[in-house]
Structures are given as structure tokens and as C-alpha cells.
Amino acid sequence: MKQIITILTLLISCFSFGQSSRSELSNSKIYLKATYFNKVNKNIGLQTRTDLKDTLISNISYRKFLTEDFTDYSQKRERNIYYETFENGFFTLLDNKLNLIHNVNYKTNKEQTATLFGKKTSIDIEFIDTRNNLPRDSLIPTEKTPRKYFNKKNNEIYLILISDLKTLAVHSNGEFYIKQLFGDNYNSISDGLKNNYQASTKFEIKKGDEIQLFYRRKWYNDTTNVAEYEDKQFKNFKYVSDTITDKGKSLVMEVEGYNYLSGSKDNSEQFLINLTDSGYYSGSQFVPYKNFSTELKIIDLDNEKHFSLQGVDKIEETENSLYKIIQTKSNDHYRYYILPFFPVPYIEFGNVEGIITYSKIKGIEKGKKRERTLITDKTNIRDIISKSNYEVEIQIYFAEITDVEFKINDLETEKVLGTQNAKSKIGLNTFLVKCSKLSKDKEYGIQINYSSKESSGSFSNSVKNKY
Known part of the structure; x- marks a missing residue:
């Protein structure tokens, strides 16, 4: 398999939807199982995780959890039990018979000998830059930076850990990968699944x-x-x-x-x-x-x-x-x-x-209802009101004195139905713009252009005639 997965694509959804605190990012218990061959991604299944209890194994606290693999949750599901820990700087995963599946030191930024998918091997590390801001300077890794640990002989075998969240975000055995789905919506669906909400x-x-x-x-x-x-x-x-x-x-x-x-x-x-x-x-x-x-x-x-x-x-x-x-x-x-x-x-x-x-x-x-606030630090439209078949009232707050041009146009034909020029004052201004006859319940475009010696700007809006 020639697996060339763009890790950023896999992880960008982690940071698309915020939570009340960052730790809740890993609350989702829903995972996607997929393959990536010849630059083609194929979804093949889903997985859910249910955390059961903490237990001591060799004096180390492990989280016992159940996974269920399926293509339809209402139908047949394959169930497995695992044990997981992030204690002492190591991520360790055991199967239901306590056989070692993964064991990686996630505190080191260097090459190491580790266990991936039950095999001891030499692995390297790559930091995944999930930042959206441009231009990007050199990445300075932190605990929040996703870390890809991959087999040096076969980089299609890897784990991606996010250490501050204590979560295994993505793992690939070289044939398919499983990734955790991150976001408020997945957290909510996980919560409903856990509590059987209807x-x-x-x-x-x-x-x-x-x-x-x-x-x-x-x-x-x-x-x-x-x-x-x-x-x-x-x-x-x-x-x-x-x-x-x-x-x-x-x-x-x-x-x-x-x-x-x-x-x-x-x-x-x-x-x-x-x-x-x-x-x-x-x-x-x-x-x-x-x-x-x-x-x-x-x-x-x-x-x-x-x-x-x-x-x-x-x-x-x-x-x-x-x-x-x-x-x-x-x-x-x-x-x-x-x-x-x-x-x-x-x-x-x-x-x-x-x-x-x-x-x-x-x-x-x-x-409690949220209420309107009035912006006074910049020019903004306060209201656009259909006053009659031939008039539209436009209320604008201006932060400076400007020259203003108004245009009313038919959104379908783009025909200009009325224009007007005016000069604003600082503060709330009300303009009555006259135009050709407007049809009832039809929406019309409003174009507003303004300029002064210091600045210029424009607004595009609309109004529905109610007469």
C-alpha cells in the first residue's frame, strides 16, 4: 500500500470547533476507519469507544475500555476490550489478554525503540502543524502539538498522539487507519449515545x-x-x-x-x-x-x-x-x-x-434573550425600512463626516431604480431615498458607498417592500 495521508487533513477538524475548555476536545467517542490507496481515501467503517473503569496493572493505572466496530450501529458490532495508560511519559495499550500492542515514550523528541502493533521497532517522530494562521513561522512544538510516531522502515505504520489531551488521535497499521472524530457535534452525539437520549x-x-x-x-x-x-x-x-x-x-x-x-x-x-x-x-x-x-x-x-x-x-x-x-x-x-x-x-x-x-x-x-448592541466606534447600518412604494428609509451611524451615495436596484434585472447623494454628520443619520415604484413583497438591493479624505467604504444590503 502506498499510503500518503496528509496528516493535517486528518487532524484539522480537531481544532474547528471549540469547547468550554481545551480538555473537552477529546470527549468524542466516535472514530472513523478508512484506507488511503493511490491518493484515494475510502471510508470502510466506524468505531465507538466506551470507557469502563480504571484498574491497576503492575502498579500502573490503566483505563479499561470497550470498542465496537461496525458499518451500521444498529446491526452487527465487533466488540473488543483494551487497556490504556499515559502514565510516566509512556503511552501504552494492551489487549484483553494484557498483551502489549503499543508502548511509546511521548516525552522524548528523538528517535527511540518502541512497540507499534505488537512489534518492537525503531521509530522516528514528526510534529504536525495544525495552525491555520499565515504566514507560518517555524513550529515550536508544545504539549498541544500532535506527534506522529512512525516506523522508520515503513512510515505507513504510525501513531499520532496529542499528549496534553491524553488521546490517541490516529493510528495506522499500514493497511487501514482509525482516527478520532473531534468537534462539538461529535461530543454531543457521543453524549446522546452514552445516555441513550431520544x-x-x-x-x-x-x-x-x-x-x-x-x-x-x-x-x-x-x-x-x-x-x-x-x-x-x-x-x-x-x-x-x-x-x-x-x-x-x-x-x-x-x-x-x-x-x-x-x-x-x-x-x-x-x-x-x-x-x-x-x-x-x-x-x-x-x-x-x-x-x-x-x-x-x-x-x-x-x-x-x-x-x-x-x-x-x-x-x-x-x-x-x-x-x-x-x-x-x-x-x-x-x-x-x-x-x-x-x-x-x-x-x-x-x-x-x-x-x-x-x-x-x-x-x-x-x-435569557440576547439583545442588540449599538456599535459607535465604526460606521454601520442601523436599519433599512420600506416606507412606501416609492421610498426607502436608511439609518446609518457614521463615525466621521463623509460623502454618501445610495443606489436601489432590482436584484433580478440589476436595473437601478433610484440614486441619491448626501453628506453625513458624525452620529446617527436618517436618509429617505426615493425610487421608482416597488412591487409588494419583492426584495430589492441597496448599495451604499461612502468616502472622506481619510477613508472610504461600502455596504451591500437589501430591503423587502411591504406595500
């Missing part, structure tokens, strides 16, 4: 019930190892009424939002959740009424094998907690979430996480 999507809500979906970016402080956050935006969803359409009964939902990064407010809009006897449609996404639980499997898509994972986890650790359903696939960059108690699915991407900060279900409130 949730039904047959929701019960009444008019006036609502939730707040809050997005934030999340990363680790390299010094404190604690996660830090940047508020991104929130969306408030409210159930306001019922209606009948050609698709049957529908719930009328109202959504409004705010972007912390730009200071821009999303004005209230309505959309429909179409109900059927077997589920509901949120846009084109169909959510069936059923009892959701953990599902872990390898599936065939376009003649390729991908993993498909689903789990159920708590949103908050309180009595009568609310639950969320998590879905993720290896061929999809998005992470999908279904709320059993409210018919608004949502997604996550990259290092942005979505959390439910507030809910009112059947009149019972939980959590």
Missing part, C-alpha cells in the same frame, strides 16, 4: 411561543486553554398564527434578527411552516414526525462510502431539559440541527456554533 419531533406549541437562535464564533486562547467567543448574530423566531394554503395547514412564523459584526438589524418578516400528517416542511427541508435516537452508519452516495451520524443531546442541564437532534455527514460541510420542541431547523458551519439562548414553549420561558 426525542420526538411531534411538537406542541401555542401562538406567541418563540425561540432565540444565537450564533457565535468560538476558539481557544493558547495561553489559558479556555474557549473565547465573538458574538455574530441572533435570530428570533415566533409562532404568530395559522393559515390555510394550497399545501394545506401552515403555521405563520415571524423572524427578526441582528448582526453584531455589522450592526445591521433584520426587520421582521413572515414565513410558513407547512404541516402534513407525517411531518412538516421548513422551506424544502422535510422533518418527519418520529422518535429520533442515535444512528451511526456508513452509507453509499454516488458510488462512494460516507459516514452518516445522528444523535440527540440536551440543550441545557436542567430538570425537564430541552433536546436537540444533531445530523452530520462526511460529504457535507454543514452540521444540521432539528429542535423537537419548535419547528425551525438550523445549521452550523466552520467554527460558528448556534445555540438556543431563549425559549418560550407553551408559555414556559427558559433562558
Whole structure:
């Protein structure tokens, strides 16, 4: 086998999604089993790990754990028992009969004689640079740096350890490799598997019930190892009424939002959740009424094998907690979430996480709503309001005096429907921009360009005409 795995690709997901502390990165108990031949990666199975208990072997504390290998967790699973320790600077793995599988000194940065897959051999070390920042200077390894220990005669046989997390991240026997899946979503699915959480999507809500979906970016402080956050935006969803359409009964939902990064407010809009006897449609996404639980499997898509994972986890650790359903696939960059108690699915991407900060279900409130903050240290849009068929009101906070140009255009034809030039003052400015007649419920583009002697900038936004 000519295995040329890019280790960075295997490990980059370790640092894509933050936790409240770095130690929680290794909480995932889900592993992927795959091969890599001729630069082609093939998924062949999944593995779960269940930690059982600590036990003393030759006066050294080992963690006893169970692994289960499968292609579908609901079907046949191959079970094995192992013992693992990171004590005294050595990573040691034993099988169920206490035979030695791995024994590596992870405190040394030099070549060493070690045991890999039951064979004593000479191994070398390579440090894996998982940093995203560019340009990259010379890597200075720390305990957080993943370390690849490989057989000097066959570098396709290796282990990758992350010593501060005390975890075996990847290991390859030269025929296939197994890697731990890192991230908040995998931690949540692992938690649901451990606790056998289940949730039904047959929701019960009444008019006036609502939730707040809050997005934030999340990363680790390299010094404190604690996660830090940047508020991104929130969306408030409210159930306001019922209606009948050609698709049957529908719930009328109202959504409004705010972007912390730009200071821009999303004005209230309505959309429909179409109900059927077997589920509901949120846009084109169909959510069936059923009892959701953990599902872990390898599936065939376009003649390729991908993993498909689903789990159920708590949103908050309180009595009568609310639950969320998590879905993720290896061929999809998005992470999908279904709320059993409210018919608004949502997604996550990259290092942005979505959390439910507030809910009112059947009149019972939980959590606390996040509120809008007003940006005053830089120029930002405060509001864009449809005032009539011929006018749009634009509210902007300017940090300096500038010349401003406004354009209203048809998003479909790109035809300019109105222009206006003005001069701003420092602080909040309100402009009424006139235009050609706008159609009801149609969205139009808003282009704003501003400049002064010191700086210049622009905003691209939109407004829906409500008249």
C-alpha cells in the first residue's frame, strides 16, 4: 500500500470547533476507519469507544475500555476490550489478554525503540502543524502539538498522539487507519449515545411561543486553554398564527434578527411552516414526525462510502431539559440541527456554533434573550425600512463626516431604480431615498458607498417592500 495521508487533513477538524475548555476536545467517542490507496481515501467503517473503569496493572493505572466496530450501529458490532495508560511519559495499550500492542515514550523528541502493533521497532517522530494562521513561522512544538510516531522502515505504520489531551488521535497499521472524530457535534452525539437520549419531533406549541437562535464564533486562547467567543448574530423566531394554503395547514412564523459584526438589524418578516400528517416542511427541508435516537452508519452516495451520524443531546442541564437532534455527514460541510420542541431547523458551519439562548414553549420561558448592541466606534447600518412604494428609509451611524451615495436596484434585472447623494454628520443619520415604484413583497438591493479624505467604504444590503 502506498499510503500518503496528509496528516493535517486528518487532524484539522480537531481544532474547528471549540469547547468550554481545551480538555473537552477529546470527549468524542466516535472514530472513523478508512484506507488511503493511490491518493484515494475510502471510508470502510466506524468505531465507538466506551470507557469502563480504571484498574491497576503492575502498579500502573490503566483505563479499561470497550470498542465496537461496525458499518451500521444498529446491526452487527465487533466488540473488543483494551487497556490504556499515559502514565510516566509512556503511552501504552494492551489487549484483553494484557498483551502489549503499543508502548511509546511521548516525552522524548528523538528517535527511540518502541512497540507499534505488537512489534518492537525503531521509530522516528514528526510534529504536525495544525495552525491555520499565515504566514507560518517555524513550529515550536508544545504539549498541544500532535506527534506522529512512525516506523522508520515503513512510515505507513504510525501513531499520532496529542499528549496534553491524553488521546490517541490516529493510528495506522499500514493497511487501514482509525482516527478520532473531534468537534462539538461529535461530543454531543457521543453524549446522546452514552445516555441513550431520544426525542420526538411531534411538537406542541401555542401562538406567541418563540425561540432565540444565537450564533457565535468560538476558539481557544493558547495561553489559558479556555474557549473565547465573538458574538455574530441572533435570530428570533415566533409562532404568530395559522393559515390555510394550497399545501394545506401552515403555521405563520415571524423572524427578526441582528448582526453584531455589522450592526445591521433584520426587520421582521413572515414565513410558513407547512404541516402534513407525517411531518412538516421548513422551506424544502422535510422533518418527519418520529422518535429520533442515535444512528451511526456508513452509507453509499454516488458510488462512494460516507459516514452518516445522528444523535440527540440536551440543550441545557436542567430538570425537564430541552433536546436537540444533531445530523452530520462526511460529504457535507454543514452540521444540521432539528429542535423537537419548535419547528425551525438550523445549521452550523466552520467554527460558528448556534445555540438556543431563549425559549418560550407553551408559555414556559427558559433562558435569557440576547439583545442588540449599538456599535459607535465604526460606521454601520442601523436599519433599512420600506416606507412606501416609492421610498426607502436608511439609518446609518457614521463615525466621521463623509460623502454618501445610495443606489436601489432590482436584484433580478440589476436595473437601478433610484440614486441619491448626501453628506453625513458624525452620529446617527436618517436618509429617505426615493425610487421608482416597488412591487409588494419583492426584495430589492441597496448599495451604499461612502468616502472622506481619510477613508472610504461600502455596504451591500437589501430591503423587502411591504406595500
